[in-house]
C-alpha cells in the first residue's frame with residue numbers, strides 16, 4: 001500500500017489488536033449475543049456488554065445502557081434527529097454539517113414541517129457561541145452541532161454553545177464523527193444530550209460500527225422495530241434502553257474490534273494521539289503555506305482543527321490533483337465536496353470542492369514530507 005491520508009473517511013490501518021479481536025470473535029465466539037442461553041451466545045453477550053461499559057466510561061455516560069450500537073455515524077444521527085423532532089419543531093444547526101445531518105433535517109422539513117435555522121459561521125468555520133441566542137424561540141427543540149468540520153477541520157466550541165442551549169431548555173446533539181478518539185468528550189461536563197459518532201474513524205474500530213449516546217430521560221422514537229432478544233412475548237417494541245434502539249442482530253465482530261480500538265486509545269492516551277495529529281498538521285500547514293500556488297482553507301492554527309486539511313492548487317481541478325497523487329505517487333487523499341456542500345459555499349469552493357488530506361495516528365513525518373513534495377511537483381506543472 002502507498003501512503004494513506006484519508007483518515008477522515010475511515011481510519012487505516014487499525015491497531016493489530018483490532019484485527020485480532022474481529023477475527024477471534026468471528027472464529028472463536030461466533031454465536032448471536034442476547035439470542036440464546038448457550039455458552040457461545042453468553043460469551044458474545046459479554047463482549048457487547050464490556051464494549052458498552054468501556055464506551056460509557058470513555059464518554060463519561062451516566063450508565064452503559066444509554067449507549068446504542070449503530071452501523072455508522074449516519075445511522076446514529078438519523079436515529080437521534082428523526083427520533084426526537086416532532087411536527088412543527090424548530091431546529092438550529094450550522095453550515096459545517098455533513099449530509100448525514102442535513103439530509104435528515106431537510107427530509108423532516110418536508111414531512112414534519114420542521115423549521116431549520118442556521119448559525120452564522122466565519123469563513124474559516126468559527127462560531128460565536130452567543131450568536132445562537134437570537135435564533136432560539138419557544139419552538140426550538142434541538143440544536144445539532146458538528147464538533148469538527150470534515151472539510152476544514154474547524155473545532156466548534158461545543159461546551160459553550162451547549163451551555164447556552166441548557167439555559168433555554170434546548171436539547172443538544174453533537175456529531176463527533178471527526179473528533180471521538182482524538183478530542184476529549186465528556187457528555188456530562190459538555191451538556192450533551194445525544195452524541196452520535198462513527199466507530200470506524202478515530203475510534204479505530206472496523207467499518208460498520210457507530211455509536212449513539214442518549215441521555216437518561218430522553219426517549220427516542222425508534223426508526224427500526226423488531227427482535228431484541230428481550231420481552232419476546234410482546235408484539236410491541238420494548239421501551240428499555242438500549243434494546244428499544246437496537247433491533248436485530250448487532251455487529252458483534254465489529255463491536256469487539258471497536259472495543260479493542262477504544263482500549264488502544266485509552267492505553268496510548270488521548271493527549272498523545274491529539275499531540276501527534278497537531279504535530280503532523282503543523283508540519284503540513286507550514287509546508288503547504290510556503291507554496292504560493294496553493295490556497296489553504298480553514299484555520300491555519302493546528303490546535304484549532306482536527307485532522308482534515310483542505311486546499312486547492314490554483315488553476316487545477318481538485319479531482320485532477322487527487323488522480324495524480326493516486327496514480328503517480330500512490331498517495332491516497334479525498335477530493336470533491338466530502339458530503340458537506342454548505343461548507344463549500346462558506347469557503348467559496350462550491351461545486352468543485354477541495355483536496356483533503358487527513359492524517360491519522362499511524363501517519364509519520366515522512367508521509368507529510370512525501371505528500372508535500374508530490375503536491376509541489378504537481379503545482380510546478382501549472
Ligand SMILES: Cc1ncc(COP(=O)(O)O)c(C=O)c1O
Pocket residue numbers: 008009071072073074075098100146148149150175177178197198199210
Ligand atoms: C462530520 C461527519 N458526520 C457524519 C459522518 C458520517 O459517518 P459514517 O460514514 O460513519 O456514516 C461523517 C463521515 O465522514 C462525518 O465526517
